[in-house]
Amino acid sequence: MPTDQDLLERWKDEPAPLLPLLHAFHERDSYLSDDALRVVSKGLRIPLADLYGTVTFYHHFSRVEGGRGRPRVCDGPICKLKGADTLLAELDGATAMPCAGRCDDPIPVLVEDRYMVGTPGSELAETPAPMPTPNPGEREECCFAHIRAEGRATLAGYRDTGGYRALARAVQEQTPGDVLDVVDASGLAGRGGAGFPTGRKWRAVADAPGEPKTIVCNADEGEPGCFKDRVLMDYDPHAVLEGMALAAYATGATRGFIYLRYEYPHTQAILERAIAEATEAGLLGQGILGTGFSFLIYVRRGAGAYICGEETSLLNSLEGKHPFPRNRPPYPVTHGYEDLPTAVNNVETLASVPQILDRGADWYRSLGEGEHAGTKIISLSGDVLRPGNYEVPIGLPLETLLFEWAGGPPPGRSIQAVTMAGLSGGFVRDLDVTLDEPCLRGRGSFLGAGGIMVFDDSRDMIEVARQAMSFFAHESCGKCFPCRIGTQRLTERLAGEAGPRNADVWRAEVHDIGHTMAAVSACGLGIAAPLITESLLRDFPDAVNAHLENGR
Amino acid sequence: MSAKLTLDGREVLFEEGETIYEIARRSKKDVPTLCYDDRLDPLGACRLCVVELEGARNPVASCTTMATDGMVVRTSTEAIEKHRKTLTELVVSENPRGVEIDPLRGMASQELALLAVRYEADGSRFEGATSGRSRKDDPNPMILRDYDQCISCYRCVRVCAEQEGDYAISVENRGFQTRITTEFAGFLEDSACTFCGQCVQTCPTGALGDLRALQNADVPGEIEKTRSICPYCGVGCSVDILSKDDKLVGVQPAMDGPANEGALCVKGQFAWEWVQHDDRLKTPLVRKDGELVPASWDEAFERAAEGFRGVEAKHGRHAIYAVASGRAPHESAYSVQKFVRAGFGTNYIDNCSRA
Ligand SMILES: Cc1cc2nc3c(=O)[nH]c(=O)nc-3n(C[C@H](O)[C@H](O)[C@H](O)COP(=O)(O)O)c2cc1C
Ligand code: SF4
Ligand code: SF4
Ligand code: SF4
Ligand code: FES
Numbered sequence: 030m031p032t033d034q035d036l037l038e039r040w041k042d043e044p045a046p047l048l049p050l051l052h053a054f055h056e057r058d059s060y061l062s063d064d065a066l067r068v069v070s071k072g073l074r075i076p077l078a079d080l081y082g083t084v085t086f087y088h089h090f091s092r093v094e095g096g097r098g099r100p101r102v103c104d105g106p107i108c109k110l111k112g113a114d115t116l117l118a119e120l121d122g123a124t125a126m127p128c129a130g131r132c133d134d135p136i137p138v139l140v141e142d143r144y145m146v147g148t149p150g151s152e153l154a155e156t157p158a159p160m161p162t163p164n165p166g167e168r169e170e171c172c173f174a175h176i177r178a179e180g181r182a183t184l185a186g187y188r189d190t191g192g193y194r195a196l197a198r199a200v201q202e203q204t205p206g207d208v209l210d211v212v213d214a215s216g217l218a219g220r221g222g223a224g225f226p227t228g229r230k231w232r233a234v235a236d237a238p239g240e241p242k243t244i245v246c247n248a249d250e251g252e253p254g255c256f257k258d259r260v261l262m263d264y265d266p267h268a269v270l271e272g273m274a275l276a277a278y279a280t281g282a283t284r285g286f287i288y289l290r291y292e293y294p295h296t297q298a299i300l301e302r303a304i305a306e307a308t309e310a311g312l313l314g315q316g317i318l319g320t321g322f323s324f325l326i327y328v329r330r331g332a333g334a335y336i337c338g339e340e341t342s343l344l345n346s347l348e349g350k351h352p353f354p355r356n357r358p359p360y361p362v363t364h365g366y367e368d369l370p371t372a373v374n375n376v377e378t379l380a381s382v383p384q385i386l387d388r389g390a391d392w393y394r395s396l397g398e399g400e401h402a403g404t405k406i407i408s409l410s411g412d413v414l415r416p417g418n419y420e421v422p423i424g425l426p427l428e429t430l431l432f433e434w435a436g437g438p439p440p441g442r443s444i445q446a447v448t449m450a451g452l453s454g455g456f457v458r459d460l461d462v463t464l465d466e467p468c469l470r471g472r473g474s475f476l477g478a479g480g481i482m483v484f485d486d487s488r489d490m491i492e493v494a495r496q497a498m499s500f501f502a503h504e505s506c507g508k509c510f511p512c513r514i515g516t517q518r519l520t521e522r523l524a525g526e527a528g529p530r531n532a533d534v535w536r537a538e539v540h541d542i543g544h545t546m547a548a549v550s551a552c553g554l555g556i557a558a559p560l561i562t563e564s565l566l567r568d569f570p571d572a573v574n575a576h577l578e579n580g581r
Numbered sequence: 582m583s584a585k586l587t588l589d590g591r592e593v594l595f596e597e598g599e600t601i602y603e604i605a606r607r608s609k610k611d612v613p614t615l616c617y618d619d620r621l622d623p624l625g626a627c628r629l630c631v632v633e634l635e636g637a638r639n640p641v642a643s644c645t646t647m648a649t650d651g652m653v654v655r656t657s658t659e660a661i662e663k664h665r666k667t668l669t670e671l672v673v674s675e676n677p678r679g680v681e682i683d684p685l686r687g688m689a690s691q692e693l694a695l696l697a698v699r700y701e702a703d704g705s706r707f708e709g710a711t712s713g714r715s716r717k718d719d720p721n722p723m724i725l726r727d728y729d730q731c732i733s734c735y736r737c738v739r740v741c742a743e744q745e746g747d748y749a750i751s752v753e754n755r756g757f758q759t760r761i762t763t764e765f766a767g768f769l770e771d772s773a774c775t776f777c778g779q780c781v782q783t784c785p786t787g788a789l790g791d792l793r794a795l796q797n798a799d800v801p802g803e804i805e806k807t808r809s810i811c812p813y814c815g816v817g818c819s820v821d822i823l824s825k826d827d828k829l830v831g832v833q834p835a836m837d838g839p840a841n842e843g844a845l846c847v848k849g850q851f852a853w854e855w856v857q858h859d860d861r862l863k864t865p866l867v868r869k870d871g872e873l874v875p876a877s878w879d880e881a882f883e884r885a886a887e888g889f890r891g892v893e894a895k896h897g898r899h900a901i902y903a904v905a906s907g908r909a910p911h912e913s914a915y916s917v918q919k920f921v922r923a924g925f926g927t928n929y930i931d932n933c934s935r936a
Contacts (some may be wrong), residue, residue, distance in 0.1 A: 521710065
């Protein structure tokens with residue numbers, strides 16, 4: 030067994046050492062003891078009180094002996110429908126974890142680093158995540174174009190299907206400016222939620238003073254109902270690495286991090302193997318393909334905190350600080366990792382880039398419907414016959430996806446509502462929308478990271494809303510007042526635990542809280558969370574009335 | 582000042598690097614805050630300082646937003662005031678209702694109470710679970726930790742880190758479960774705390790309180806403040822002596838003290854009870870047959886003068902060395918050095934203060 034000193038020596042001079050060092054102690058001891066924290070505090074020169082506070086921020090770090098080995102059962106919105114509560118009761122010492130990113134499968138259970146799925150009464154099985162089915166609309170794809178090819182996850186398989194061609198051409202024949210021009214012209218925008226134009230972000234990093242520059246691949250995928258980044262990393266890891274390398278070449282960055290959510294341990298192994306393969310082949314590391322361009326990638330595993338997907342909270346987490354989001358401006362493009370220029374990009378955004386550079390901006394633009402440029406992966410789950418990841422042309426009618434591609438609701442049922450952007454976009458009841466930001470924002474929602482959960486007419490929307498809000502309350506970082514207190518008060522009101530009995534007063538309170546949260550919260554979590562209650566009040570007034578008459 | 586912005590319809594000049602809040606404050610705008618302490622890096626937690634900024638989709642926190650040339654800012658619109666009212670009602674709802682916060686708890690302890698009055702937030706809206714968890718079990722005799730009153734503004738944590746450099750306290754958990762804690766959720770005396778009291782004085786709710794001062798909560802009378810300098814050491818921290826009638830009831834640091842800007846150490850902050858202690862001497866004492874006995878001032882002066890003269894005659898003036906007490910008034914300290922320097926013509930004068 031490694032000694033404290035061994036672990037410290039292994040990590041203390043690495044970039045972003047806190048999380049991997051804590052994980053090393055967590056693995057060795059099965060929890061984070063006081064003594065371990067003392068060693069880490071001294072070794073990394075972090076004040077003990079700060080370290081203690083930061084460790085308690087993360088859901089998965091256990092402070093009780095044996096804690097790491099206790100089963101964590103997903104009780105996300107879709108797993109709840111599949112009996113997560115029963116499974117939780119069945120498994121000895123099990124605790125709940127928020128959506129673990131496998132909503133198109135049975136219920137995920139994490140035991141140490143084993144990721145299994147199962148349903149109540151059945152055996153748990155360690156099976157790979159479902160591969161996306163061939164595009165049901167026979168639409169041309171970008172990210173999924175080659176993902177189903179045999180051996181695509183290996184370097185050889187990736188190269189057989191055109192992989193690393195774009196990178197080789199970029200570093201050997203193109204200037205960074207050429208790469209930026211193509212990405213700009215493609216219309217690619219962030220696929221992690223905010224939809225910021227990728228070319229503009231990269232250009233800002235390229236233009237910003239300060240070195241070294243950093244590329245961060247945001248693989249935190251904490252949004253309930255989103256499981257697309259996992260599929261990309263599991264089945265097409267080199268596309269993500271190539272995308273990062275292209276981003277680095279375009280911006281002048283020399284180091285990269287993949288910030289991976291805790292719940293994907295096997296994905297970490299896949300990524301690390303791919304990085305080793307690519308480095309071995311001279312596609313990553315020092316002097317890439319014999320040029321003067323160097324770029325190193327490090328994988329860092331999160332520890333259970335949805336907010337760490339928010340880019341500035343992520344950067345604080347990487348730096349070993351308390352993961353509150355930062356105040357912006359300044360933005361990460363000028364003041365990111367270690368206050369230096371940094372591009373934070375989502376997995377899907379990065380995985381699109383090699384294809385775009387290989388096949389051209391016009392090709393990518395043309396994949397969208399009408400005016401819209403490109404594609405978006407939708408993670409579809411819940412009450413549809415064929416849940417899964419679908420790469421859709423941006424602008425595709427939602428009904429086409431739900432009914433033609435995914436088979437519609439179970440027989441005899443109708444769709445009551447879907448969520449958008451995982452939970453962050455609230456509920457959409459009128460399904461006559463197209464999957465693009467202008468349309469969805471016009472309906473008071475947004476596409477975001479592209480998680481859509483379907484609830485049929487048998488579901489209790491108040492209960493679904495309560496679960497959603499309690500997720501946001503659980504994940505609120507606690508930095509700003511409107512979100513910290515607001516998510517709690519809204520959860521209590523949806524649960525019928527507290528709040529006024531008079532229906533009009535109840536609605537006024539819920540609306541006032543949501544209105545202020547949306548307007549003045551410090552980050553996207555608090556801004557988006559009240560879309561749940563706002564859409565509930567707007568689209569389900571009868572359910573709200575019934576809740577107020579019965580429950581309260 | 583080169584840049585200018587429009588603040589509530591009037592043009593204001595400002596210096597690069599100023600925040601909207603700083604400009605608003607010096608322009609006498611009453612922008613409310615709870616998480617703000619001008620000595621600390623702005624955190625942007627309470628969101629009460631939000632203002633409307635033309636061209637921005639949402640209101641912005643003025644404390645964390647740098648002013649830029651040409652900005653058009655409105656500090657108090659109907660919509661902004663409504664958000665502030667809702668925020669105040671929310672924050673009031675997280676503490677138990679109806680607790681009187683004695684001003685002796687600390688310098689900033691009335692901030693939340695005053696804000697609640699301003700926005701008529703009486704605790705009747707947004708009822709639900711309370712968030713604080715008191716640590717009145719902490720046995721230290723100086724700092725009350727009544728976290729039932731805490732609103733998680735993190736001023737205490739930031740002042741401890743940024744001003745005192747002690748990092749004794751931090752933030753545990755997240756969201757509504759957030760608590761102020763020490764390492765391993767222990768007591769202050771087992772932490773890195775130096776009991777400087779700065780966290781107490783910046784706390785806007787009285788969740789942290791000055792236990793020494795609170796012993797005088799029931800003493801009748803209005804609190805009066807007298808500006809002075811802490812006598813304990815050569816730094817010269819400015820303090821406000823709190824008194825009720827002629828009784829000393831507490832000490833608070835002066836924010837505008839040039840040497841300390843609101844900081845004190847444990848001695849200046851908490852060690853003043855001896856002033857009114859029963860064990861203090863009330864008459865001079867002289868030694869007779871080896872016993873100390875009460876004497877008149879004349880008799881005591883006679884005896885002291887006799888002793889000094891004897892030493893000077895026998896060993897010379899440089900044999901005399903005086904140490905003034907840090908607990909004596911400044912006037913006495915001044916007199917002692919005058920007495921030694923001018924009276925005896927020697928420089929052997931010192932003070933016990935070595936903080
Ligand atoms: C609460 C919150 C959680 C987020 N979680 C993620 C996430 O898990 N993955 C992600 O890529 N972006 C997430 N984002 C968005 C990031 O802040 C950021 O916009 C994104 O990573 C930028 O990459 P992109 O431009 O490629 O989309 C989140 C944002 C918020 C406010
Ligand atoms: S909105 Fe919520 S998650 Fe974001 S900073 Fe505020 S408390 Fe934290
Ligand atoms: S008394 Fe001073 S050292 Fe102790 S916690 Fe408060 S600010 Fe920190
Ligand atoms: S104890 Fe006081 S200063 Fe500290 S967070 Fe709570 S309310 Fe703010
Ligand atoms: S003073 Fe600006 S957010 Fe608190």
